[in-house]
Amino acid sequence: MTYVGDRLRDALRTPWWDYQPLTPLARRFLVILAGVTLVLQSLFRATNVGPESVASAVVTTSITLAVALFAWRPPVGTLVLILVALTAAVTGVTDTLLAGAVPIGIVAFSCSVPLTVGYAIAWAGWLVASIIRPGSGFQPLGGIVISIVGLLSLLIGLAIRQQYERAQKLTLQLEATEREVAEQLRHERDLIADELHDIVAHEITIVA
Known part of the structure; x- marks a missing residue:
């Protein structure tokens, strides 16, 4: 319980604008994924004969662009996602809840x-507003499924972050240990050099 409390206090003390940067490989993958998603969304809208609301199209595109922002500034992407979720809740968009x-x-x-x-x-x-909105046609069972997807996504993200932070901490500990060993070796070399100097000086004194 103490460990969990310490972790929670450390997390709350962290500046809200602080973020964990993605690796270069993850950034490239995220940008490529966002680009492919935008192309597929455009093709779907061009070939779809059914009506699609402008609000739904804007929300879907905004979510994709917000995810792409995580390659550079995750807090900015998160703020965009929050704004999109609030806008979708107000306008009654329900078909992009899974994407959110x-x-x-x-x-x-x-x-x-x-x-x-x-x-x-x-x-x-956004999810609750979609469920309780009159005439939305959103089924509670669908809300449960989407909630499970969101919870799984949250747990996976937290687990990966915990493992990443643990790996960073182990790397720092290893570097500190290597520095300590190098310092000890340098100290031992200095001691040996001093002793050799004293021995050589003593022998020279005796010869003299």
Whole structure:
């Protein structure tokens, strides 16, 4: 319980704008994924004969662009996601709830606890508004499934972040140990050099 409390206090003391940068490989993958998603969305809208609301198209595109922002500034991407979730809750967009649930994991991995909680609350408000809105046609069973997806995404993101932080801590400990060993070796070499100097000086004195 103490360990959990310490972790929670450390997380709350972290500046809300602080973030964990993605690796170069993850950034490239994220940008490529966002680009492919935008192309597929455009093709779907061009070939879809059914009507699609402008609000739904804007929300879907905004979520994709917000995810792409995580390659550079995760807090900015999270703020965009929060704004999109609140806008979708107000305008009654319900068909992109699943798309909003998936980024919760990357938010939990890269952003601070306040931003993660902020987006989780905004997305949960969007989900609740979609369920209770009269005439929305959104089924509670679908809400349960989407909630499970969002929860799994959150847990996966937190687990990856914990492992990443543990690996960073082990790396720092290893570097500190290597520095300590190098310092001890240098100290031993200095002692040996001093002793050799004293022995040589003594022998020279005796010869003289």
